[in-house]
Amino acid sequence: MKRTSVLAVAVAIAANLLATEVNGHDGRRLEVIVVDDQLAVHGYNSGGVDQGGNPRTYYNAMHDDWQNIAGGIVAATADLPGFDVFNATDSIVGGGSADRLQGAELTLTLHGAVKWDNPPASEPYGTPVLIDLLPSEVITIGNSTDFVHNNAPGPLTLASNISAQGEHELDLDYSVALEPEGVLYALQWVLSTDQPGISDSANIFTILSPDSSATNGLRLQSLHLEKYLSTPLIPGDYDRDGKVDVIDFEAWKEQFSHELLFAGAGADGSRDGIVGPEDFLIWRNHVGLASPLLDNSVSIPEPTSVALLIAVFGALTLSSLETNSR
Numbered sequence: 531m532k533r534t535s536v537l538a539v540a541v542a543i544a545a546n547l548l549a550t551e552v553n554g555h556d557g558r559r560l561e562v563i564v565v566d567d568q569l570a571v572h573g574y575n576s577g578g579v580d581q582g583g584n585p586r587t588y589y590n591a592m593h594d595d596w597q598n599i600a601g602g603i604v605a606a607t608a609d610l611p612g613f614d615v616f617n618a619t620d621s622i623v624g625g626g627s628a629d630r631l632q633g634a635e636l637t638l639t640l641h642g643a644v645k646w647d648n649p650p651a652s653e654p655y656g657t658p659v660l661i662d663l664l665p666s667e668v669i670t671i672g673n674s675t676d677f678v679h680n681n682a683p684g685p686l687t688l689a690s691n692i693s694a695q696g697e698h699e700l701d702l703d704y705s706v707a708l709e710p711e712g713v714l715y716a717l718q719w720v721l722s723t724d725q726p727g728i729s730d731s732a733n734i735f736t737i738l739s740p741d742s743s744a745t746n747g748l749r750l751q752s753l754h755l756e757k758y759l760s761t762p763l764i765p766g767d768y769d770r771d772g773k774v775d776v777i778d779f780e781a782w783k784e785q786f787s788h789e790l791l792f793a794g795a796g797a798d799g800s801r802d803g804i805v806g807p808e809d810f811l812i813w814r815n816h817v818g819l820a821s822p823l824l825d826n827s828v829s830i831p832e833p834t835s836v837a838l839l840i841a842v843f844g845a846l847t848l849s850s851l852e853t854n855s856r
């Protein structure tokens with residue numbers, strides 16, 4: 531990195547840190563939860579609503595956008611998505627995890643970053659094409675004590691000695707010495723704790739889209755990538771809309787035989803890194819289910835139409851898969 535770039539990033543980070551100390555940030559955030567003795571994060575939006583649902587109908591992924599630094603400095607920063615640990619009273623998504631995590635430390639470890647260059651301008655956005663970053667694309671992420679970047683991944687202490695009231699506004703400061711345009715970045719994290727009996731999270735993704743004041747903020751494409759990389763609330767919900775229906779079957783069919791960069795993405799319900807017949811069975815075993823987060827206006831397919839669908843597609847697909855796959 532050139533010296534001017536380093537300076538610009540340092541200035542941006544310093545400005546961000548000052549802002550963070552004054553107050554936390556409203557907007558797209560991630561509530562830390564414990565599900566079946568495993569850490570997870572559940573996205574919600576404290577600053578308004580977007581097309582992604584509030585809270586999200588899936589775990590472990592959230593997007594927000596860069597803000598280009600003004601004044602001729604070629605750099606961008608972001609301070610969201612941020613994290614929170616809530617008690618039962620303050621919990622946005624229900625329950626709260628402060629009692630389970632009381633006294634514990636939370637560590638967020640960066641494992642790397644990928645990008646989706648030039649996603650389609652309009653729907654359908656299709657399966658995201660994820661590639662490595664160029665050596666010049668260095669995303670630095672820090673909090674008040676530590677820094678990591680995508681070429682030197684490692685741990686950040688998100689919180690230590692969590693109180694019974696929880697820990698609010700655990701924000702990160704993202705910085706990059708360029709002004710992203712036409713590209714979505716996804717940072718891959720794992721959340722862990724020293725609290726006995728609670729295992730590490732699955733992959734968690736924070737996604738950053740271009741400055742929303744730029745010509746194309748790619749917000750809907752970011753949301754699409756967020757859903758693709760997330761963990762569904764209900765197994766078989768391959769488009770992450772909170773219900774398991776024929777659209778998820780279509781997603782599975784479109785992605786069939788794809789080998790994935792990240793196990794559990796898209797239609798990989800079995801989390802083995804490939805979209806195969808086992809993921810069809812997961813869909814079939816959960817079809818008709820819907821998340822309680824959805825309101826009553828959501829229509830779920832009639833049992834008869836689902837049964838018909840399984841009869842027609844299920845038998846056909848499985849018999850062909852059994853002869854053709856692997």
Ligand SMILES: [Ca+2]
Binds near residue numbers: 766768769772778
């Ligand atoms: Ca669905």
Ligand SMILES: [Ca+2]
Binds near residue numbers: 797801
């Ligand atoms: Ca699979």
